[in-house]
Amino acid sequence: xxxxxxxxxxxxxxxxxxxxxxxxxxxxxxxxxxxxxxxxxxxxxxxxxxxxxxxxxxxxxxxxxxxxxxxxxxxxxxxxxxxxxxxxxxxxxxxxxxxxxxxxxxxxxxxxxxxxxxxxxxxxxxxxxxxxxxxxxxxxxxxxxxxxxxxxxxxxxxxxxxxxxxxx
Numbered sequence: 001x002x003x004x005x006x007x008x009x010x011x012x013x014x015x016x017x018x019x020x021x022x023x024x025x026x027x028x029x030x031x032x033x034x035x036x037x038x039x040x041x042x043x044x045x046x047x048x049x050x051x052x053x054x055x056x057x058x059x060x061x062x063x064x065x066x067x068x069x070x071x072x073x074x075x076x077x078x079x080x081x082x083x084x085x086x087x088x089x090x091x092x093x094x095x096x097x098x099x100x101x102x103x104x105x106x107x108x109x110x111x112x113x114x115x116x117x118x119x120x121x122x123x124x125x126x127x128x129x130x131x132x133x134x135x136x137x138x139x140x141x142x143x144x145x146x147x148x149x150x151x152x153x154x155x156x157x158x159x160x161x162x163x164x165x166x167x168x
Contacts, residue, residue, distance in 0.1 A: 021113040034098040046086035053110040061106030067091035073153035
């Protein structure tokens with residue numbers, strides 16, 4: 001019985017250690033369970049980025065991020081704020097506005113890898129915040145993964161993840 005669990009645990013750790021965060025130029029937006037209405041151009045214009053969690057030759061999870069100076073409460077605010085900070089070239093926040101996984105555990109892992117990447121490669125980004133739907137699934141996902149609820153808006157909510165310095 002223990003061998004069965006030990007094998008599963010070994011496979012899981014091999015998977016986690018073997019994953020990497022990669023920037024993607026395109027995705028099938030219809031696969032996005034949160035915001036399939038946002039087209040590929042939206043996700044890649046004005047400094048907005050798409051990241052994938054790669055394991056071997058597969059993308060196991062996806063997160064779309066906009067860079068802003070303020071916390072948006074709507075998709076329109078996200079669009080305008082990211083345009084402004086892109087033009088001014090001074091973003092201080094990474095806003096994860098959609099995340100999904102193709103494999104159990106990949107959503108959590110891509111958020112962890114995104115935080116590590118931002119801490120290491122983007123020192124000007126001081127905060128990692130979400131623009132999440134008001135759903136039990138989104139709420140449980142972010143809280144379970146260490147985020148703190150900071151705002152509830154009319155149709156969205158914002159969570160903040162701690163950065164490397166432990167600041168939320």
